[in-house]
Amino acid sequence: MRDTLEKLRVSALGELGAAGSAAELESLRVRYLGKKGEITAILRQMGSLDAAERPAIGSLANSVRTDIENAVASRSGALDAASLADRLLRERVDVTAPGKLAAIGRRHPMSIVLDEAREIFISMGFTVAEGPEVELSLYDFDKLNIPPNHTVREWSDTFYITEDESVHLRCQTSPVQVRYMEAHRPPVRIISPGRVYRKDEADASHTPMFHQIEGLVVDRGITLGDLKGTLDALLRRLYGSDTKTRFRPHHFPFTEPSCEVDVRCATCGGAGCHVCKGEGWLELLGAGMVHPKVLAGVGIDPDEYSGFAFGVGVERMTMLRYGIDDARLLYENDLRFLRQFM
Numbered sequence: 001m002r003d004t005l006e007k008l009r010v011s012a013l014g015e016l017g018a019a020g021s022a023a024e025l026e027s028l029r030v031r032y033l034g035k036k037g038e039i040t041a042i043l044r045q046m047g048s049l050d051a052a053e054r055p056a057i058g059s060l061a062n063s064v065r066t067d068i069e070n071a072v073a074s075r076s077g078a079l080d081a082a083s084l085a086d087r088l089l090r091e092r093v094d095v096t097a098p099g100k101l102a103a104i105g106r107r108h109p110m111s112i113v114l115d116e117a118r119e120i121f122i123s124m125g126f127t128v129a130e131g132p133e134v135e136l137s138l139y140d141f142d143k144l145n146i147p148p149n150h151t152v153r154e155w156s157d158t159f160y161i162t163e164d165e166s167v168h169l170r171c172q173t174s175p176v177q178v179r180y181m182e183a184h185r186p187p188v189r190i191i192s193p194g195r196v197y198r199k200d201e202a203d204a205s206h207t208p209m210f211h212q213i214e215g216l217v218v219d220r221g222i223t224l225g226d227l228k229g230t231l232d233a234l235l236r237r238l239y240g241s242d243t244k245t246r247f248r249p250h251h252f253p254f255t256e257p258s259c260e261v262d263v264r265c266a267t268c269g270g271a272g273c274h275v276c277k278g279e280g281w282l283e284l285l286g287a288g289m290v291h292p293k294v295l296a297g298v299g300i301d302p303d304e305y306s307g308f309a310f311g312v313g314v315e316r317m318t319m320l321r322y323g324i325d326d327a328r329l330l331y332e333n334d335l336r337f338l339r340q341f342m
């Protein structure tokens with residue numbers, strides 16, 4: 001029995017010293033010291049010993065038990081210390097490490113161009129007006145002298161909100177002209193930037209939602225020369241003093257006469273390329289002298305007053321400014337694209 005106890009001490013101390021986790025240590029403790037453990041089992045056999053041998057074996061058994069208890073305690077302390085050290089290492093905070101730089105956002109290229117255009121108009125004495133994006137056909141079509149059979153009124157062109165075609169997502173910013181003139185008498189000098197909607201398939205030069213800036217000037221004695229001078233001033237300030245523009249006759253129901261204004265293609269300098277589809281010019285805006293019927297419709301006497309109006313595409317303006325060759329880039333929010341603008 002003395003032998004068994006000595007062997008037990010050696011093997012227990014060896015195994016305890018090598019226990020790799022608190023769980024392993026606990027199962028060893030139970031195995032050696034528990035109620036059904038090996039020491040207990042030996043102590044139970046003490047009854048079969050000679051009375052003379054009992055004290056010596058008893059005290060040996062106690063010392064083995066004490067050794068095992070001490071070994072459990074010291075291994076447990078070592079494991080705790082190791083796991084604390086490990087945690088401290090893992091959760092360490094390096095207070096001297098440089099901070100993470102927060103990425104700073106930039107303005108969207110269209111916001112840059114729109115803000116610039118707004119500033120240019122404000123410097124010429126314009127104020128900024130607003131109108132609803134969900135618009136009455138009355139304002140977007142009827143009061144703009146757009147005839148009942150015009151293609152723009154078709155369901156394939158316009159996002160109608162109501163079955164009876166009386167409400168739709170505005171397809172141009174021009175209805176703001178009417179709303180403004182109904183509420184204000186001349187002199188009128190406003191711009192109105194905003195979103196417009198058309199059922200166009202997205203491609204390099206179209207998106208079903210895009211932006212326009214509407215302009216309207218009404219006063220006594222306003223002429224086509226004022227229109228030309230104002231737009232030339234805008235385009236020279238946006239694109240540089242040597243910017244070439246071209247005014248082409250056109251037709252809009254709400255202006256007479258009407259024109260479209262093209263700007264020399266910045267990508268090819270006029271030689272013709274894929275951006276301008278070989279034309280050398282990019283169509284940028286529509287304009288004209290406000291139709292007498294539109295003035296009369298809002299109660300302004302066309303014999304006393306005249307005016308000019310224009311509508312310019314903000315996507316086009318932006319593409320021309322930065323040489324962007326696909327309108328969809330403006331809406332994809334690809335950071336590699338957006339990071340190029342300040």
Ligand code: DAH
Pocket residue numbers: 171172173174214215252254255258285286287288289308309310311312
């Ligand atoms: N609303 C026209 C369009 O979206 C652009 C336009 C043309 C606006 C002539 C005007 C204008 O104010 O006078 O195509």
